[in-house]
Amino acid sequence: MLESTLGLEIIEVVEQAAIAAGRWMGKGDKKTADQVAVEAMRERMNKIKMRGRIVIGEGERDEAPMLYIGEEVGICTRPDAEKYCKPEELIEVDIAVDPCEGTNLVAYGQNGSMAVLAISEKGGLFAAPDFYMKKLAAPPAAKNHVDIRKTPTENLNILAECLDRKVEELVVVVMDRPRHKDLINEIRKAGARVRLISDGDVSAAICCAFSGTNIHALMGIGAAPEGVISAAAMRCLGGHFQGQLIYDPEVVQTGLIGESKEDNRKRLLDMGITDPDKVYNAEELASGETVLFAATGITPGMLMEGVRYFHGGARTQSLVISSQSKTARFVDTIHLFERPKTLQLR
Numbered sequence: 449m450l451e452s453t454l455g456l457e458i459i460e461v462v463e464q465a466a467i468a469a470g471r472w473m474g475k476g477d478k479k480t481a482d483q484v485a486v487e488a489m490r491e492r493m494n495k496i497k498m499r500g501r502i503v504i505g506e507g508e509r510d511e512a513p514m515l516y517i518g519e520e521v522g523i524c525t526r527p528d529a530e531k532y533c534k535p536e537e538l539i540e541v542d543i544a545v546d547p548c549e550g551t552n553l554v555a556y557g558q559n560g561s562m563a564v565l566a567i568s569e570k571g572g573l574f575a576a577p578d579f580y581m582k583k584l585a586a587p588p589a590a591k592n593h594v595d596i597r598k599t600p601t602e603n604l605n606i607l608a609e610c611l612d613r614k615v616e617e618l619v620v621v622v623m624d625r626p627r628h629k630d631l632i633n634e635i636r637k638a639g640a641r642v643r644l645i646s647d648g649d650v651s652a653a654i655c656c657a658f659s660g661t662n663i664h665a666l667m668g669i670g671a672a673p674e675g676v677i678s679a680a681a682m683r684c685l686g687g688h689f690q691g692q693l694i695y696d697p698e699v700v701q702t703g704l705i706g707e708s709k710e711d712n713r714k715r716l717l718d719m720g721i722t723d724p725d726k727v728y729n730a731e732e733l734a735s736g737e738t739v740l741f742a743a744t745g746i747t748p749g750m751l752m753e754g755v756r757y758f759h760g761g762a763r764t765q766s767l768v769i770s771s772q773s774k775t776a777r778f779v780d781t782i783h784l785f786e787r788p789k790t791l792q793l794r
């Protein structure tokens with residue numbers, strides 16, 4: 449049911465966020481790019497006839513004024529909801545959002561940013577803590593053959609076999625971070641080629657599920673919330689995705705997750721995560737019966753064009769994936785902000 453009722457609306461949610469953020473492309477101001485995307489996403493979301501709960505968002509309530517974790521969105525959360533939402537028709541969903549995935553990419557006019565969300569029934573998305581996640585994404589042909597517990601070299605050999613090609617013909621995306629020095633060396637030594645990205649590992653993960661992108665794997669450590677969003681798409685596409693929380697500050701080397709591994713382990717326990725080293729697969733990170741994923745390119749990417757503005761409008765490209773209809777739709781939309789003077793569209 450989710451897809452038929454929410455399908456078109458969620459496309460508009462990500463489109464509006466991308467159109468807002470795209471105006472800040474190349475302006476060197478990542479905060480504003482993110483803020484306008486958040487506002488646009490929230491505004492459109494609040495017009496949907498649903499009771500939605502943000503499970504992955506902009507952060508904790510005290511640090512994020514909008515789309516914070518736990519925030520309720522949708523018409524059916526208004527105080528006068530009974531006017532609009534009949535109890536028997538009520539749709540209750542959990543939502544993971546990243547209104548501007550790759551804020552740096554937008555701010556510096558680089559490829560690969562997008563507005564993205566995943567949606568499922570209540571409880572259908574893992575409420576990932578704001579830690580890091582070791583990730584392994586690979587094409588459907590390698591699903592359940594590669595394993596994050598194996599070494600990168602072993603996985604590359606398995607991947608080569610599954611994809612019927614040589615290791616030398618594989619391309620692995622890795623985020624360009626000091627923490628990945630050994631990983632990058634090992635991949636190169638094994639014979640595969642590395643594509644370093646500065647940001648945006650959601651897009652990189654999803655690319656693995658589409659042949660023709662020439663991306664065969666994503667390896668390394670990125671943010672955990674983004675991992676859940678990637679997993680939602682990969683679950684629908686039948687691709688391989690595994691994630692393992694990383695909470696040791698010495699491993700991630702960013703100074704962003706406190707100072708002690710032990711403290712972080714306690715924090716995870718407080719959140720109800722009793723086995724912090726568990727390896728999750730896509731079906732566990734996005735476990736709902738129905739999972740929908742929607743993304744719109746902000747800057748150009750491997751799968752989607754970025755937002756292109758013209759006088760009085762803009763054109764966007766989005767990707768909507770549904771576990772229900774088992775479809776991945778590319779949606780090309782022309783948005784007319786004003787009544788057009790002529791109907792000559794481009």
Ligand code: VTB
Pocket residue numbers: 549550551625646647648649650670671672674702704
């Ligand atoms: C990661 C990655 C994201 O930001 O969160 C990265 O998953 C930040 O990583 O796709 P560092 O803390 O190591 O800088 C993104 O690239 C963009 O949100």
